[in-house]
Amino acid sequence: MPTITYRDALNHALREEMQRDDRVFLMGEEVGVYQGAYKVSKGMLQEFGEMRVVDTPITELGFAGVGVGAAMVGLRPIIEFMTWNFALLALDQVVNSAAKMLYMSGGQYPMAMVFRGPNGAALQLSAQHSQAWESWLAHIPGLKVVAPGTPYDAKGLLKSAIRDDNPVIVLEGEMLYNTKGDVPDSEEVLVPLGKAEVKREGSDVSLITWGKMVLVAQQAAEQLAKENISAEIVDLRTLRPMDVEAIAASVSKTNRAVVVEEGWAVAGVGAHVADFVQRECFDDLDAPVLRVHQEDVPMPYAKNLERAAKPDAKKTVAAAKKVLYLDT
Amino acid sequence: MAEKKASDQNGATGSVETAARGDAALRRDLLRQMLLIRRFEERCAEAYAIGKIGGFCHLYIGQEGVGVGAISTLRDDDYVITSYREHGQAIARGMAPRAVMAELFGRVDGCSKGKGGSMHLFDRNLNFLGGHGIVGAHLPIATGVGFAIKYRGGDQVCVCFFGEAAVNNGAFHEALNMAALWKLPVIYLIENNRYGMGTALERASAINDIAERACSYDMPNEVVDGQDVLAVRAATMRALQRARSDSIPTLLEVRTYRFMGHSMSDAVSGTYRTKEELEEHMKRDPIVVLRLMMEQGDGWTEADTSKLDDEVKAVVQDAWDFADASPEPPIEALYEDLLVDTTS
Ligand SMILES: Cc1ncc(C[n+]2csc(CCOP(=O)(O)OP(=O)(O)O)c2C)c(N)n1
Ligand SMILES: [Mg+2]
Numbered sequence: 092m093p094t095i096t097y098r099d100a101l102n103h104a105l106r107e108e109m110q111r112d113d114r115v116f117l118m119g120e121e122v123g124v125y126q127g128a129y130k131v132s133k134g135m136l137q138e139f140g141e142m143r144v145v146d147t148p149i150t151e152l153g154f155a156g157v158g159v160g161a162a163m164v165g166l167r168p169i170i171e172f173m174t175w176n177f178a179l180l181a182l183d184q185v186v187n188s189a190a191k192m193l194y195m196s197g198g199q200y201p202m203a204m205v206f207r208g209p210n211g212a213a214l215q216l217s218a219q220h221s222q223a224w225e226s227w228l229a230h231i232p233g234l235k236v237v238a239p240g241t242p243y244d245a246k247g248l249l250k251s252a253i254r255d256d257n258p259v260i261v262l263e264g265e266m267l268y269n270t271k272g273d274v275p276d277s278e279e280v281l282v283p284l285g286k287a288e289v290k291r292e293g294s295d296v297s298l299i300t301w302g303k304m305v306l307v308a309q310q311a312a313e314q315l316a317k318e319n320i321s322a323e324i325v326d327l328r329t330l331r332p333m334d335v336e337a338i339a340a341s342v343s344k345t346n347r348a349v350v351v352e353e354g355w356a357v358a359g360v361g362a363h364v365a366d367f368v369q370r371e372c373f374d375d376l377d378a379p380v381l382r383v384h385q386e387d388v389p390m391p392y393a394k395n396l397e398r399a400a401k402p403d404a405k406k407t408v409a410a411a412k413k414v415l416y417l418d419t
Numbered sequence: 420m421a422e423k424k425a426s427d428q429n430g431a432t433g434s435v436e437t438a439a440r441g442d443a444a445l446r447r448d449l450l451r452q453m454l455l456i457r458r459f460e461e462r463c464a465e466a467y468a469i470g471k472i473g474g475f476c477h478l479y480i481g482q483e484g485v486g487v488g489a490i491s492t493l494r495d496d497d498y499v500i501t502s503y504r505e506h507g508q509a510i511a512r513g514m515a516p517r518a519v520m521a522e523l524f525g526r527v528d529g530c531s532k533g534k535g536g537s538m539h540l541f542d543r544n545l546n547f548l549g550g551h552g553i554v555g556a557h558l559p560i561a562t563g564v565g566f567a568i569k570y571r572g573g574d575q576v577c578v579c580f581f582g583e584a585a586v587n588n589g590a591f592h593e594a595l596n597m598a599a600l601w602k603l604p605v606i607y608l609i610e611n612n613r614y615g616m617g618t619a620l621e622r623a624s625a626i627n628d629i630a631e632r633a634c635s636y637d638m639p640n641e642v643v644d645g646q647d648v649l650a651v652r653a654a655t656m657r658a659l660q661r662a663r664s665d666s667i668p669t670l671l672e673v674r675t676y677r678f679m680g681h682s683m684s685d686a687v688s689g690t691y692r693t694k695e696e697l698e699e700h701m702k703r704d705p706i707v708v709l710r711l712m713m714e715q716g717d718g719w720t721e722a723d724t725s726k727l728d729d730e731v732k733a734v735v736q737d738a739w740d741f742a743d744a745s746p747e748p749p750i751e752a753l754y755e756d757l758l759v760d761t762t763s
Contacts, residue, residue, distance in 0.1 A: 116570070142570055148600070153559045153593025160563020160577075163548055164498065166570060168563075183590075187553050188560060196541035196549060197532030198756035233757055256759035284761075 092275050098268040100242035101131045104249035118145040119171030128173045155181035159188045162204040172208035175224045189258040190233030205252045207261035211353045221390035223354035228260045229330040236330040238262040240305030242272035247282030264303040285329045287337035293323030296411045297341040300351040301327040311407035346377040347414040356384040378414040383407050439653035443717040453483040453706045455731040456507040462735050467683045472523045476537045479507035481678035484705030486511045488651025498546045498577040500561050503538035505550035512547050516738035526745035533748040555588030562594045565603030576662040578606045584615025586629050599636035604662035607670045612677045617691035630672035645675030646703040676700040
């Protein structure tokens, strides 16, 4: 099986879906001539031409709205945000237009479209460029939200997102673009939306996570294994709709849960997971649900402070030990 | 300079004027539509007062010439998208008064199944892309409709109605810039009724001739008398021609006036505008302007008007009765149409 980067996995997903359906087009800043701010759309302008790989002005609200309008009349836009930090300017179109059009029109206007781009922190980009927005987006009924953590999931989830008749948010990771993984090229890679995957089986503690934090959970699980602690990693992959059955199945096995998320804790997705676990898995639990997350501050620039602010394997290991009462 | 540009690009002004004037039958139909909307809106005010309509409800009284005039020039396969003040455009586009009234009453037979209400009237069969409640937000959506038309190589046009207050919003700039940059077949139609809620245009915009905003985008533009439905038709036809044959967008500033408060909770006059100002503007009622024209040129009589009035009042009464009899949406509808079901 070929090993490819997360970036190429996304590129292949985009190309395959645009070859398959000529209603699909890609629009955003620097997607064409520049070949993508992160080179995800490399070669696509040459392959599909400028009507289908559309460079826009720096006008997030505007081109998100263009996508909504095009979707209303039957095209299937993929709107790329250079990063989700800049998508804040477009949130009105995502939240007030895309997410609600079907509902407020009484079912007349489906929004088959994708909003995608890198989410969360990279390295030393500081406060305005290092934010994980999934809790804002997963909050909204009418959207689907996915956060792939591996090249295989990146390809499979993006392809499914493009084929879905609903507005789907795809949260990628700048720090993930260069990561590698096995992705078959002989078969169609489609990952169903709304299905979690157990990325590592274990019996002592469930690490529930998604997106970039899958890598952090994997590092933590390896360190825990050295201390004979068997961690199970539940990669949610889709945050809305959330595969709560997968969470319940894992917690019923391990009786302990730690949620690892990239963003801030207050009103975060992890709070929603913890709420579900306490409600539906109460009798299974042997310890409170703990959360690992970004410190409650804007991202600082200095290397040491940035490191201190981010969730990492060490913090995850500590939380796992705490729910196992091994922290003393 | 800006105004010249619009007419420069249209050599056939004379023939457009003639087509816009139409014949007596067309003028009768325009009068009927405006009168229907007027009576419809009056009954909405009544229904609101007794609690049959709730929420925000923005009436179109005084502005009927704009929606009726512009929409009367469109083809069935063109697109219309509007702000929340859209009962008039919906009816002008051909939506049944029954379906509109039922929507306002929050009933299952409403055009949006009772899920949208006054601000969110939609009808896919009429390419009526909805009423939108966030000021300015539907302008980029209209740009996207124009993009899709061009993408498919069609010759339809999207007409986008919005209030003058939206020109101060960033979405206006983003939408018009892209439409001009990419040459998209969209008509951005400002209904300049001089106020955004209680804020007069001069208190919100650094320039008062807002059609000139189009110069920033090198976009053809025109100032239009919105109380003259035939003038609105003529200007829209000129813009349509540019859009259909050359895929060029236009900004139309249609000057009008609303005779009612901003919404049902707003007094007609008093705080931000005087009674005198209101009365002055009400002298140029679009219905009266056309009726007088017809009385002078078409042999139209007072008796014809009262007959027409009786007819549209009956249509509105029928819409009211229909809406009143229509059931509330079933409670299962709460979770319907949230997402397209992709499991099957
Ligand atoms: C972005 C946004 N801000 C504020 C409002 C509240 N609001 C609703 S209508 C309105 C005035 C709009 O005036 P205008 O665009 O001239 O349209 P008109 O009501 O005169 O038709 C305001 C401020 C809103 N709906 N959206
Ligand atoms: Mg106004």
